[in-house]
Amino acid sequence: xxxxxxxxxxxxxxxxxxxxxxxxxxxxxxxxxxxxxxxxxxxxxxxxxxxxxxxxxxxxxxxxxxxxxxxxxxxxxxxxxxxxxxxxxxxxxxxxxxx
Numbered sequence: 001x002x003x004x005x006x007x008x009x010x011x012x013x014x015x016x017x018x019x020x021x022x023x024x025x026x027x028x029x030x031x032x033x034x035x036x037x038x039x040x041x042x043x044x045x046x047x048x049x050x051x052x053x054x055x056x057x058x059x060x061x062x063x064x065x066x067x068x069x070x071x072x073x074x075x076x077x078x079x080x081x082x083x084x085x086x087x088x089x090x091x092x093x094x095x096x097x098x099x
Contacts, residue, residue, distance in 0.1 A: 029070065030082065036064035049093075052086040055079060 030051045034042045041064070044054060055066045056079065068077045077085075 030077075030085075031069050033067045034058050034064060035067065048082055048085040048089045052079070052082045055082065 029046075030048055031043065031045045032051050032055050033040050034044075034055075044051065046054075051068065055068060058064065058066055059079070066079070068079065068082050069075065070077070
């Protein structure tokens with residue numbers, strides 16, 4: 001499955017606060033905790049794009065579950081929410097680079 005298809009959820013609409021967040025491109029913005037057998041194994045921080053790729057690979061390999069939160073948030077995000085934010089981050093980065 002490539003990054004543009006997320007098991008049929010690519011059309012999911014996020015709540016407005018996620019899309020209107022002006023600080024979503026600051027670094028680091030997200031924290032992901034990787035779990036195996038209900039125990040935390042590793043924690044990483046980074047941008048939506050970086051974190052999405054690692055979380056997706058972890059789940060695709062069947063290594064365990066992931067918990068995604070904003071850098072200073074407590075409410076978990078789904079992988080779909082993170083995917084949408086990563087796409088927006090990639091578009092913003094492209095606009096910054098290519099004008």
